[in-house]
Amino acid sequence: MRVALFITCFNDTLFPETGVATVRLLERLGVEVDFPEEQTCCGQMHFNTGYQREAIPLVRRFVEIFGGYEAIVAPSGSCVGMVRELYAMAADLAGDPALKREVEALAPRVFELSEFLVNRLGVEDVGAYYPHRVTYHPTCHSLRMLKVGDAPLKLLRAVRGMDLVELPEAEQCCGFGGTFAIKNADTSAAMLSDKIRHVLSTESEVCCAGDNSCLLHIGGGLRRGRAGVETVHLAQILASTADGGNT
Amino acid sequence: MSDARAEILDRIRDATRDVPGTERPEDVLVERGYRVEDEASRAEIVERFAEYVAEYDATVHRVGEEELNGAIREALERRSVNHLVIPADLPGGWVPEGVEAMRDGADGKLLTKEELDESHGVLTGCAWGIAQTGTIVLDAGERQGRRAITLLPDYHLCVVHEEQILGLVPEAIRKLEASVEGEGRAVTFISGPSATADIELDRVQGVHGPRTLDVLIVS
Amino acid sequence: MTATRPPDAFSKGKTPTFEQSAKASLSDSQLRRNLGKATKTIREKRAVAVGELPDWEELREAGRAIKERTLRHLGEYLAQLEESVTRAGGQVHWARDAEEANRIISGIAKGHGAREVVKVKSIATDETKLNEHLEDEGIAAFETDLAELIIQLAGETSSHILVPAIHKNRAEIRDLFLKELDVDDLSDDPKDLTEAARLYLRKKFLSAKVGISGANFAVAETGTVCVVESEGNGRMCTTLPPVLVTLMGIEKVIPVWRDFEVFMQLLPRSSTAERMNPYTSLWTGVSRDDGPQEFHLVLMDNGRTDVLADEIGRQTLNCIRCSACLNVCPVYERTGGHAYNSVYPGPIGAILTPQLVGIGKPGPDSLPYASSLCGACYQVCPVKINIPEVLVHLRGRVVRHKQDSGTLKARLDPENAAMQAMAKVFADRGRFEKAQKAARIGQWPFARDGNIRRLPGRLAGWTAVRDLKPVPEKTFRRWWRENRG
Numbered sequence: 001m002r003v004a005l006f007i008t009c010f011n012d013t014l015f016p017e018t019g020v021a022t023v024r025l026l027e028r029l030g031v032e033v034d035f036p037e038e039q040t041c042c043g044q045m046h047f048n049t050g051y052q053r054e055a056i057p058l059v060r061r062f063v064e065i066f067g068g069y070e071a072i073v074a075p076s077g078s079c080v081g082m083v084r085e086l087y088a089m090a091a092d093l094a095g096d097p098a099l100k101r102e103v104e105a106l107a108p109r110v111f112e113l114s115e116f117l118v119n120r121l122g123v124e125d126v127g128a129y130y131p132h133r134v135t136y137h138p139t140c141h142s143l144r145m146l147k148v149g150d151a152p153l154k155l156l157r158a159v160r161g162m163d164l165v166e167l168p169e170a171e172q173c174c175g176f177g178g179t180f181a182i183k184n185a186d187t188s189a190a191m192l193s194d195k196i197r198h199v200l201s202t203e204s205e206v207c208c209a210g211d212n213s214c215l216l217h218i219g220g221g222l223r224r225g226r227a228g229v230e231t232v233h234l235a236q237i238l239a240s241t242a243d244g245g246n247t
Numbered sequence: 248m249s250d251a252r253a254e255i256l257d258r259i260r261d262a263t264r265d266v267p268g269t270e271r272p273e274d275v276l277v278e279r280g281y282r283v284e285d286e287a288s289r290a291e292i293v294e295r296f297a298e299y300v301a302e303y304d305a306t307v308h309r310v311g312e313e314e315l316n317g318a319i320r321e322a323l324e325r326r327s328v329n330h331l332v333i334p335a336d337l338p339g340g341w342v343p344e345g346v347e348a349m350r351d352g353a354d355g356k357l358l359t360k361e362e363l364d365e366s367h368g369v370l371t372g373c374a375w376g377i378a379q380t381g382t383i384v385l386d387a388g389e390r391q392g393r394r395a396i397t398l399l400p401d402y403h404l405c406v407v408h409e410e411q412i413l414g415l416v417p418e419a420i421r422k423l424e425a426s427v428e429g430e431g432r433a434v435t436f437i438s439g440p441s442a443t444a445d446i447e448l449d450r451v452q453g454v455h456g457p458r459t460l461d462v463l464i465v466s
Numbered sequence: 467m468t469a470t471r472p473p474d475a476f477s478k479g480k481t482p483t484f485e486q487s488a489k490a491s492l493s494d495s496q497l498r499r500n501l502g503k504a505t506k507t508i509r510e511k512r513a514v515a516v517g518e519l520p521d522w523e524e525l526r527e528a529g530r531a532i533k534e535r536t537l538r539h540l541g542e543y544l545a546q547l548e549e550s551v552t553r554a555g556g557q558v559h560w561a562r563d564a565e566e567a568n569r570i571i572s573g574i575a576k577g578h579g580a581r582e583v584v585k586v587k588s589i590a591t592d593e594t595k596l597n598e599h600l601e602d603e604g605i606a607a608f609e610t611d612l613a614e615l616i617i618q619l620a621g622e623t624s625s626h627i628l629v630p631a632i633h634k635n636r637a638e639i640r641d642l643f644l645k646e647l648d649v650d651d652l653s654d655d656p657k658d659l660t661e662a663a664r665l666y667l668r669k670k671f672l673s674a675k676v677g678i679s680g681a682n683f684a685v686a687e688t689g690t691v692c693v694v695e696s697e698g699n700g701r702m703c704t705t706l707p708p709v710l711v712t713l714m715g716i717e718k719v720i721p722v723w724r725d726f727e728v729f730m731q732l733l734p735r736s737s738t739a740e741r742m743n744p745y746t747s748l749w750t751g752v753s754r755d756d757g758p759q760e761f762h763l764v765l766m767d768n769g770r771t772d773v774l775a776d777e778i779g780r781q782t783l784n785c786i787r788c789s790a791c792l793n794v795c796p797v798y799e800r801t802g803g804h805a806y807n808s809v810y811p812g813p814i815g816a817i818l819t820p821q822l823v824g825i826g827k828p829g830p831d832s833l834p835y836a837s838s839l840c841g842a843c844y845q846v847c848p849v850k851i852n853i854p855e856v857l858v859h860l861r862g863r864v865v866r867h868k869q870d871s872g873t874l875k876a877r878l879d880p881e882n883a884a885m886q887a888m889a890k891v892f893a894d895r896g897r898f899e900k901a902q903k904a905a906r907i908g909q910w911p912f913a914r915d916g917n918i919r920r921l922p923g924r925l926a927g928w929t930a931v932r933d934l935k936p937v938p939e940k941t942f943r944r945w946w947r948e949n950r951g
Contacts, residue, residue, distance in 0.1 A: 009892065012942045013902050014935070019942035023950070035946045041892040046885060048839065048858055050865030054889040061893065086858065089778070093862070144841035145854075173796045177838025184485050184836060185927030186492050190800045191838070192931065220932030223917065251560040252548075255716070255767050259541040262775035266538045272721065275535035280524035281728070299741065357755060360672050360706065380734075380742035393756035394705045394747075398698070417727035424723055427688045431554045431750025433757055434690075436730075438742035441698035454612060454664055455671070455698030456745060 002032040004066055006074040009041035015212045021239035022075045036065045044082035049179045052093055059090045063102050072110045075235045077142030077211050080112040085145055118151040124158050129242040131161035135204040139211040140173050165202040176217035192221045210234045285414020292378045292414045299381025303439025305460040315465055322404050322461050328367040332400055334392025351396050368402030376412040377419045385435045386426040394433050403457040408465045474807050475819050476593050481807040481829030484836040488805040497633055497802050504632055505793045511739035528728045530850040533784040543686040543719045550689030554751020556761040564594035567766045571711050572603045574762055578709055580675040586703045587611040588680025590713050592809040608670050610699035612663050619646040625803030677703035681714040687722040690750045696743050704747050710758040716765050717783035732848035736788035769822035778859045782817050784849040791843035813843035817856045825867045834860035906937045
């Protein structure tokens with residue numbers, strides 16, 4: 001099967017290794033990956049900060065660029081959430097029923113990585129090897145908006161060599177929230193403080209999640225405290241193999 | 248005053264202009280997929296009612312019809328109640344010998360607030376019981392009297408007959424339709440003695456309403 | 467008797483933004499611990515109470531749908547309610563705004579020569595600042611909910627919809643009672659504190675001529691009004707005084723009596739996390755020889771029709787004031803209710819307040835941003851208000867209002883300028899790729915040994931508590947071109 005990779009502006013610029021891992025992982029599972037190079041940003045940052053008229057052209061671009069694919073996969077719950085849950089609001093704001101129809105037709109074809117693997121490909125064991133102690137943070141968009149359920153945990157449990165530890169109060173928001181981290185910096189920091197406390201209590205080497213936005217925030221806090229804990233995206237763990245997996 | 252009414256209704260009409268003029272309220276679909284009748288047996292329902300009422304720190308006793316008078320006497324003795332308020336239509340046989348019963352509304356005279364406040368307790372029947380939530384329902388009907396008499400005295404002894412116990416909340420609401428129609432009697436749901444958790448979330452029993460609630464379930 | 471409360475979104479004048487107010491409460495360690503413990507306790511209890519019902523989701527859906535039906539036909543239902551209440555011997559008044567509502571209520575009290583009234587907790591009366599108005603009219607209003615009594619005596623405002631005095635500990639309350647309640651000695655055991663309040667208030671209940679309440683629901687079909695409570699003061703205020711006045715927001719009407727079978731299951735489990743709250747009073751007009759012989763229902767708009775007019779915001783009026791959303795909100799848990807500067811705090815407050823008072827005031831405008839959009843509130847809302855959706859929608863309204871105001875301030879707003887610039891960047895692949903390169907180069911002054919410890923300007927908030935990893939050498943798309951293209 002053939003999918004389009006929706007890398008997200010965030011990953012493209014700050015976490016290219018997540019994109020690389022996603023491509024290698026999907027190819028290893030026999031999926032053909034396309035990367036439509038016209039893609040830039042889905043518009044989430046603008047839309048969620050209130051600059052919604054400004055996001056409408058980005059919505060149109062996305063629909064145009066990805067509309068022809070049977071499946072679009074992104075290593076990001078929040079960006080997929082934007083497309084599936086808020087693009088319709090954008091189309092309404094634009095007063096464009098045709099755009100709304102396109103958006104509604106496209107939404108069911110856009111997947112976050114873990115739900116794509118488990119629900120679409122029907123795979124839980126991706127042949128990964130990652131000999132580290134890892135704790136998993138379920139990101140709010142994937143948990144509550146996309147309702148990916150335990151797809152990520154199913155995938156992680158099948159990873160060989162890995163010591164997977166449950167994160168206490170895992171479902172509590174880490175406090176990133178996009179521009180919330182800047183506009184409400186103090187509250188964001190307070191939420192981060194508790195998330196870090198819980199991560200450290202697991203004595204893990206690695207904190208894993210399906211969204212690099214959360215990991216940038218959690219990882220930034222861990223690094224500031226010299227905690228010696230790495231943050232690694234789910235895709236990168238799943239892409240790791242015993243032979244290093246460097247193709 | 249009627250200006251305000253007209254203006255508010257105008258605002259509402261304006262605010263809901265997206266609603267088609269032809270739409271009737273019934274056209275808005277309300278799916279009622281929740282339970283409306285308890286599938287448990289009568290015995291289970293009565294048992295659950297007794298259990299849940301007791302969980303609210305009310306004292307519950309189950310008695311046969313013949314034992315009712317004795318049970319009432321025992322409860323009043325235990326609580327040292329000599330000065331009892333009762334609704335006008337309470338069966339005379341319910342009040343034990345030696346207990347001074349003030350009948351509210353006897354000879355058309357209602358007891359004063361002070362008389363109610365100074366009494367030791369009140370004895371009533373009820374309209375319904377709800378097992379699902381351990382609730383006693385009063386509807387100012389038979390053997391219950393007006394609201395003030397179950398509010399001011401510090402002790403409430405309530406007699407619930409098993410046939411009055413319903414399984415689920417929807418069952419009780421439907422039975423009460425007759426009570427609120429027309430002139431509309433006042434309905435009160437009582438689920439345990441009063442309580443507050445306002446101070447550091449520490450639940451404390453007994454703020455205003457009767458601080459002690461005893462329930463007799465009669466088979 | 468009512469000490470002056472600090473101003474909030476519904477008072478005249480400006481209120482601080484959420485970020486400003488949150489600063490103080492975030493560093494209040496007693497509040498953080500008390501509130502953290504309290505909300506965790508209630509949400510765990512709620513989960514148990516809700517878990518007992520196999521048909522919880524069906525009840526939620528019915529609750530949502532009943533509210534939708536009501537709001538779409540609100541005018542019809544309110545007219546029917548008026549008719550039913552009148553038929554049952556009550557009197558209905560209409561109030562366009564807070565001032566009108568207050569005047570109607572004080573008018574009734576004065577008409578009966580009442581110098582004192584007893585009140586059941588009603589957030590609507592907090593919204594209108596009724597107590598202050600009554601005091602101006604020479605009428606003392608006695609709050610009878612224990613928590614409301616506490617904050618009234620302390621001259622403070624509520625910090626939680628359900629447990630308004632949660633920010634006060636027992637020692638503080640004891641000191642307050644010793645000072646205000648005319649008692650000689652008192653321990654700080656909640657039992658003793660409660661007993662002191664009971665005795666003080668009993669006198670008031672027995673002597674008051676006028677009782678004032680809010681309403682959780684009112685049934686259009688029968689004219690029945692409902693008050694849900696725990697302490698018994700609601701029963702006291704709605705039964706003992708000869709005159710009862712109820713202030714109700716127009717959104718509280720429900721179509722038929724039978725709809726209680728849904729709401730009486732949704733509300734207690736969502737609010738106090740019990741199967742049923744201790745007392746629920748449901749009265750219809752007046753009843754001969756039972757309770758007040760004069761009943762007034764004041765139906766109030768005060769901005770609710772504005773909420774109604776916003777097709778996405780309208781669902782906010784589904785709210786049955788359970789406070790389940792407050793108890794699961796990671797923001798509220800840490801900042802407390804006062805940071806919202808509104809009688810309606812937490813997630814519901816963040817969407818209700820700006821809609822009621824209108825967009826364009828800096829304080830309330832900041833409220834839709836007081837959220838990381840985690841969605842926990844929507845999960846627990848018994849009437850399925852999609853709070854995150856409304857938050858995002860209101861952010862759009864706030865921004866558009868600023869932009870369309872055309873003021874110089876709006877045009878010079880740095881955030882707006884940055885967003886316009888970034889929108890242009892994202893709209894074109896070439897510009898985007900250039901910007902990626904610029905970021906990589908531009909970070910050079912900030913990146914030290916593979917780490918960014920300090921960012922300038924607005925972004926300093928990030929690096930105040932977090933390091934930032936630098937922008938990598940190679941973007942993903944460059945890797946793709948080199949390896950797969």
